[in-house]
Amino acid sequence: MQHITTDVLVIGGGATGLGAVRDLAMRGIRAMLVEKGDLTHGTTGRYHGLLHSGGRYVISDPQSARECAHENVVLRRIMPSYIEDTGGLFVTTPWDDADYGEQFVAACQETGVAVEELAVDAALRREPALNPKISRAFEVADAAADSFFAAYGIAHAARQYGATVLNYHYVVDMVRKGERVVAAIVEDLRSGEIKRIEAGYILNAAGAWAGKIAALAGVSVTVRPGKGTMIAMNHRMVNTVINRCKYPHDGDIVVPIHTVAVIGTTDVHVADPDVFGVTADEVTFLLEEGEKLIPGFRRYRALRAWAGVRPLYKDREVSSDRAISRAFKLLRHDERDGVGGMLSIVGGKWTTYRLMAEQAVDVIAQELGVTRPCRTHEEVIPGNEEGKHFWLGHNLSCVETEGSYGELICECELITREQVIDAIVAGGAANIDDIRRSTRLGMGPCQGGFCAYRAAALWDEIRHTQPAGSGARTILDQAPAVPVGVALLHHFLQARWKGLRPIMWGEQVRQASLDHLIYHDLLGIDLLPAELTHRPDRASRLVTEHPAIATEEHAV
Amino acid sequence: MRDVIVIGAGLSGLMSALVLAEAGYRPLVLARGYGRTHWLGGTIDVLPQADLRQGLIRVIEEQAQHPYARIGLSDMEAALKRFRSLMVAARYPYVGGLERNVWLPTALGALRPTALLPATMAAGDMRLGGELLIAGFHELRDFFPRLIAANLQAQGVDARGLYLTLPHGRRRREYTPRTFAELFEQRDFREDVGRQLGYARGMATRIGLPAVLGLEAPLQVVQDLQQLSGAQVFEIPTLPPSIPGMRLVSIFERAITAAGGRMQIGSAVVRAEHGGDRLDALYSEAAAREQRHEARGFVLATGGIAGGGIQTDYQGGVWDTALGLRLQSPAGRAEWFQSGFLQELGHPIFEAGITTNARFQPINCMGEVIFANVVVAGSALAGRDGQQQRNSSGLALCSGWYAAHGLSGMLAA
Ligand SMILES: Cc1cc2nc3c(=O)[nH]c(=O)nc-3n(C[C@H](O)[C@H](O)[C@H](O)COP(=O)(O)OP(=O)(O)OC[C@H]3O[C@@H](n4cnc5c(N)ncnc54)[C@H](O)[C@@H]3O)c2cc1C
């Protein structure tokens, strides 16, 4: 078994863990992060896409509202290129309590959430697709944020400060020496190697899985898994984030992000979080709620559905899940459980990831006797120096100025050959789903119909020209006896299919039938021998199946 | 007034229109766009079994409701005979027949069975031995020679993949299969490629190229390349748009027009007008303008789900888009699909189609004919078991031929 030592080990490659490893490295602390899937594989890659202004929580959770309002300003400064400055509106529809608006404004003022009332006709001029029957509209600083690009950017920034960020490294056990956690046992899912990582301190940032990690270390952390479903519609009916002006509930926000508009979410307690799916009821519900905000919503083409699991930390006996604070909790296991060497950070929002990281790292730094202060709120993340927000036309204008039409691998999302190769070689993607996360390949209307074949072929070609260990690492690093391209293709099509099934009707059924024609009738993928289309053993664990999440039952 | 209207310009619609035009009618083909021809590889797939005739006999004996059972072997032969003679006349001959299948390599390196194939693909027949060279161009995103060769090799086929250099001065802004088809029509382009193939050939006796070897005279292109390279040359279908499919369509279009028919592509049929059990007229929509078309008889060849002839909604409704017929389908949306995208059984919803009697007239759940002057053809038909049987193009040709003959007989009576 390989032994590795580091000052601090961070578990979890979501926004929180990544924010922490960057902060640690910037304070000069030797830090390492392990993530069992690809970065953003957890809740961070399955969220709603909203950089909160705080407006949503001003009444239900003022603490969270304050944190969001603060971080909204910070993130726009340090990582503007991952954020599209859409602005946000809270609108009162005929279904909403007409009095909520007054309370909302008062609470915004109290919590420091910038808000301004907009005349209804001005709101409708700005967003003509909105329900004309709205009675009030308030403008806030909501924005759309790409959690995938942000994660890769933060990881890159952390590495520049010397941090090590490892994906496909699964924590399988935690080692205690008496009353102190001293190491984690990690399986490298690519090579199958087991590694022992000794750390002066461990930060458990495993989100909804934090209970599992804690249990491995012999302490109890109860995370309530609350599933939330979202649907991406193939059209931006609005260019502003639209919220219902009411006490937070389900299906009350539409976020325009990239080429789609995403409606969400639901909140369902999941008893067995390993096998959950998006249900037909949830889909119907979301479409009908969408209809209230944007008449005709149901008639647009639904592209994809997915669900994320809220890492809500259950503190004491709170009666309902909605009553659990969205604010985060820092659990000092030394004070709480008498076990040293580990800190858990649970709850919170994507919007507050940096603040969560800062507070966690403050504690760790103190433990390690490091006095350097946090600078993550000041230092811009590399690639954001120009201070420009994300612009939807960016890819198209690149393709136009470079004249790279012929190089497009994914025509829906305008992803070029160069970007795909970069994701494979420099990005170290382990499968095509990883390429998707780092480029948006396969996220458009055809959901991989054309680009999956091309990406798989490029993959094989790179593997044939680049010896193993040169950076282009695949699922199996041992030189494969048979080409892996088709297996990756198969895997990717199946990964896309999961999120398509719940929203399959209308044009999307036709699209799927054309994709099926291509892969089945034209390419005959089903006629290839199984050893070409399916990778046995370990590789199958790298698929993006929804991993186990700690439940109350599981938590010790 | 045109006497008959064919809705749909896929293989089934085109075949029907040709039969009707040759029977002396003046068919009008109305279609929203082209059909599956532009998606598939231009081969005629009938059934996947190696012993095709045996397989057909079994389907006909055991599945009485299957369109093949209704058409019968001798009419299937007759339909394919007409197809073959059409293609020979256009100097784009097809080889094969209903006896046995031929296995051809796909753009993924899989081996796919087919009954009839263009002569330009004949040297891809896997029964022929010898080393294979698969060649393509970096510029063509829809064909990856190394992937194909590696997968063929993994199945025990001696194959090698390589990229050719795009001949000088041929830079374009974008490269689609169509761009290449146009380039291959130029003699000097062919000569350059042929010479490159000659150098690269080595021990290979056969060379597979993407199916982009010209639109107008592909056989000539293949012959030129064979002469220059010294090996047999064959086409492998690429991702859509399919050049072999385009060739088929234009040959049909010319024949239909020459026989007195008319093609109107870009017109979606949106509703119908009927009196009792006869359909009187159709309304088509193009560029937001509605047009009324009267006729005595109609062929519904709208291609099922993939062709856009059948639509679905989120409440589980399934209907035909041209005439508005409600269709039977699996109970709820949850039953429409399998959990695996490429699962063996295929997806029930993709089999949705219009139930007909033995003459392919649409019937309701009581078994009564809905419109006596309408026949259905191709993937719009129910009960074709298309995903299991890989039969969409064969079924399109045969059912198009058969339905049109039936309609012609009914109108004459
Ligand atoms: C439906 C939904 C919608 C949301 N929408 C928004 C929104 O619009 N705006 C907003 O600000 N917030 C939103 N949130 C909240 C936000 O998404 C989360 O708070 C945030 O992403 C949590 O990030 P994290 O890093 O803490 O957790 P995660 O992203 O879940 O990261 C934890 C990581 O730990 C890894 N891990 C687990 N076990 C192990 C192990 N044994 N070994 C190694 N690694 C392991 C996981 O794979 C995972 O990647 C939403 C949440 C949900 C559920």
Ligand SMILES: Cc1cc2nc3c(=O)[nH]c(=O)nc-3n(C[C@H](O)[C@H](O)[C@H](O)COP(=O)(O)OP(=O)(O)OC[C@H]3O[C@@H](n4cnc5c(N)ncnc54)[C@H](O)[C@@H]3O)c2cc1C
């Ligand atoms: C900011 C943002 C913007 C996005 N924009 C787009 C976009 O423009 N286009 C697009 O296509 N996607 C978009 N997505 C969604 C994205 O493509 C993924 O769907 C999302 O990241 C979830 O990953 P996944 O689909 O791999 O999840 P998967 O794990 O593949 O699952 C998809 C869904 O299927 C269900 N499921 C999983 N496993 C099972 C099972 N065993 N049984 C039953 N059901 C199961 C779950 O509900 C799951 O959420 C966006 C996501 C984000 C966060």
